[in-house]
Amino acid sequence: MSELTHPRVTGSIPGPRSRVLLDRQAERESNARTYPRRLTIAIGRAQGSYIEDVDGNVFIDFLTGAGVLALGHNHPEVVESVEKQLRVLCHGLDFPTELKDEFVSLQLSLLPEGMRDEMKIQFCGPAGANAVDAALTMIERIEAFNQNISQPLILKIGIHKGHSIAVTLNDRLDYFGQTVNIASRIQSLADANEIYVSSAVYNAPGVAETLKAHHVTPEQASVKGVSEKLQVYKIKVQK
Helix, strand or coil: CCCCCCCECCCCCCCHHHHHHHHHHHHHCCCCCCHHHHCCCCEEEEEECEEEECCCCEEECCCHHHHCCCCCECCHHHHHHHHHHHCCCCCCCCCCCHHHHHHHHHHHHCCCCCCCCCCCCCCCCCCHHHHHHHHHHHHHHHHHHHCCCCCCCCCEEEECCCCCEEEEECCEEEEECHHHHHHHHHHHHCCCCEEEEEHHHHCCCCHHHHCCCCEEEEEEECCCCCCCCEEEEEEECCC
8 A cells, every 4th residue: 555645636525435425424423523514525544644535535634633643643653552552451441550650750741840740630531520620720720820910810610411412503513401501500600719510510420539628518509491409519619
């Protein structure tokens, strides 16, 4: 298989093979898909900075996997490292490993010297503890930022978790459903630099431990669009 070294378009876009796959995608996937609506190709392979569609057209990939492929597609050192790791451990949740510790150490070492001991790395996951930890950090950072400006900024944070409906309309992605509505209502309960979370978030694994050092007040709240009162928790960040 020849190397991809320059862009090349030999026919119409989308080509016939791409069109078949795009049509099948439209029939079987939701409207939440974004990129193939504008970039009407089906990808066959990639190398470095180039992508080749299934019809043999080659494009420069300015998207780079939504910005995460700093070394381009299929960089040999990345491929070698991934193959090596897959033989050892495919998914370790958030448990520590020697390789993960090495990665964290390397990332922190790249920061300016005065920041290395002040920063922490967050590995995001689907649990509520990640959202709560991020909210606590945002409140702490905004209060520190306000020390140096004349017009202080405020944050009002509300967190809820659950299923939602993703809809694409006029090339815009939006979310709907009761989960989204409840999250919005809970956010409206918060005052300046306060965090409100629903019981679904508060009872999620790791949240209580994350909030141990902060003041938490349980409340029953009536919110628009929900017939019964909601169990919510007000969090005041302790310095």
